[in-house]
Amino acid sequence: MKLRDFGIHEGISEVIATTISSTGKPNAAPIGIISDGKMYAIIYPNTHTYSNIKATKKLVANIVSDALLFVLSALGDLDEKEFYTVDEMPALRYADAWVLFECEKDGQDDTLIHLHPTKGKILRKRVRAINRGTNAVIEATIHATRYLATKDEKYLEWIAHYEEIVKKCGGAREKEAMKKLKEFLRGRYEES
Amino acid sequence: MKLRDFGIHEGISEVIATTISSTGKPNAAPIGIISDGKMYAIIYPNTHTYSNIKATKKLVANIVSDALLFVLSALGDLDEKEFYTVDEMPALRYADAWVLFECEKDGQDDTLIHLHPTKGKILRKRVRAINRGTNAVIEATIHATRYLATKDEKYLEWIAHYEEIVKKCGGAREKEAMKKLKEFLRGRYEES
Numbered sequence: 001m002k003l004r005d006f007g008i009h010e011g012i013s014e015v016i017a018t019t020i021s022s023t024g025k026p027n028a029a030p031i032g033i034i035s036d037g038k039m040y041a042i043i044y045p046n047t048h049t050y051s052n053i054k055a056t057k058k059l060v061a062n063i064v065s066d067a068l069l070f071v072l073s074a075l076g077d078l079d080e081k082e083f084y085t086v087d088e089m090p091a092l093r094y095a096d097a098w099v100l101f102e103c104e105k106d107g108q109d110d111t112l113i114h115l116h117p118t119k120g121k122i123l124r125k126r127v128r129a130i131n132r133g134t135n136a137v138i139e140a141t142i143h144a145t146r147y148l149a150t151k152d153e154k155y156l157e158w159i160a161h162y163e164e165i166v167k168k169c170g171g172a173r174e175k176e177a178m179k180k181l182k183e184f185l186r187g188r189y190e191e192s
Numbered sequence: 193m194k195l196r197d198f199g200i201h202e203g204i205s206e207v208i209a210t211t212i213s214s215t216g217k218p219n220a221a222p223i224g225i226i227s228d229g230k231m232y233a234i235i236y237p238n239t240h241t242y243s244n245i246k247a248t249k250k251l252v253a254n255i256v257s258d259a260l261l262f263v264l265s266a267l268g269d270l271d272e273k274e275f276y277t278v279d280e281m282p283a284l285r286y287a288d289a290w291v292l293f294e295c296e297k298d299g300q301d302d303t304l305i306h307l308h309p310t311k312g313k314i315l316r317k318r319v320r321a322i323n324r325g326t327n328a329v330i331e332a333t334i335h336a337t338r339y340l341a342t343k344d345e346k347y348l349e350w351i352a353h354y355e356e357i358v359k360k361c362g363g364a365r366e367k368e369a370m371k372k373l374k375e376f377l378r379g380r381y382e383e384s
Binding site for chain 2 (some may be wrong): 007008011013014033035049063124129131174
């Protein structure tokens with residue numbers, strides 16, 4: 001199979017990984033699929049994605065262009081209705097395509113997961129102009145996860161920067177995504 | 193016609209506008225199409241795009257996802273072989289879609305051009321995962337045009353920031369785009 005047809009290119013492709021636990025609970029979280037001759041992802045051991053891959057040796061990469069799904073899956077839990085089942089694995093209903101990967105732990109680096117594509121399906125092809133607001137939500141989401149992990153306030157400044165781009169360039173979906181992102185930040189902040 | 197099918201959504205869609213001068217010379221330059229109920233663009237009077245629109249009252253919006261085309265059309269001149277002709281207007285050979293707009297100057301604001309879609313064509317639909325490197329090239333291009341206009345060095349710091357993202361996340365096309373961008377900056381800098 002040609003991964004290019006599924007939207008996965010050289011460099012790092014940002015996708016939403018869906019996995020399932022040994023007890024059958026689905027999970028969704030953004031990951032970067034690194035393609036530089038080999039194909040792999042860096043996944044931290046304290047995550048559901050990691051423990052699920054350890055249990056099943058599988059992940060589904062969902063190719064998604066919707067900023068809100070990235071925010072919800074990075075910072076919270078997706079609603080059950082967002083999932084459906086392909087090959088006994090969870091996948092996202094609103095993805096443009098999915099690819100099922102067999103996962104193999106690296107011999108040396110615990111966080112490095114080698115990815116071997118086994119099958120995939122294209123669900124929706126489209127034309128899409130670049131929207132700087134969509135991109136800004138992705139960047140803000142990455143900074144939000146870093147902030148939550150470190151509480152370093154420099155990440156809040158980055159989020160404020162990207163929020164300005166979303167306000168100027170985003171559509172309703174991107175603005176909703178940024179609103180949710182800030183709700184997550186507030187919620188987590190109050191907990192700590 | 194539904195502009196959504198052509199990839200133009202609410203918010204600002206970044207496209208490459210192709211226009212033609214009164215003497216028949218084609219031009220390509222990135223513009224943002226603003227859709228907030230009305231549809232318009234802000235175009236500065238000291239540009240080829242502006243003078244061409246003044247002459248012909250038309251522009252073609254090319255929906256493009258290739259970072260290198262944004263850099264080349266923003267900072268330089270596209271090669272003649274990048275163009276072809278639709279309805280006596282230039283369009284870009286490697287666009288995913290094009291839309292022909294009738295242009296109308298605003299009564300009050302000289303830089304505000306109202307856009308009325310008249311026809312369009314979808315050339316290539318695809319699935320595409322988000323690549324932070326592609327987005328970073330677009331941001332760097334915007335900062336490069338601001339730097340060239342103002343010589344304010346804060347824009348160079350932004351470009352350095354986005355260059356790091358391109359190095360980490362981009363593919364060969366994004367890295368080539370960033371290399372070209374820096375060549376343009378050096379060329380322009382040495383001229384001044």
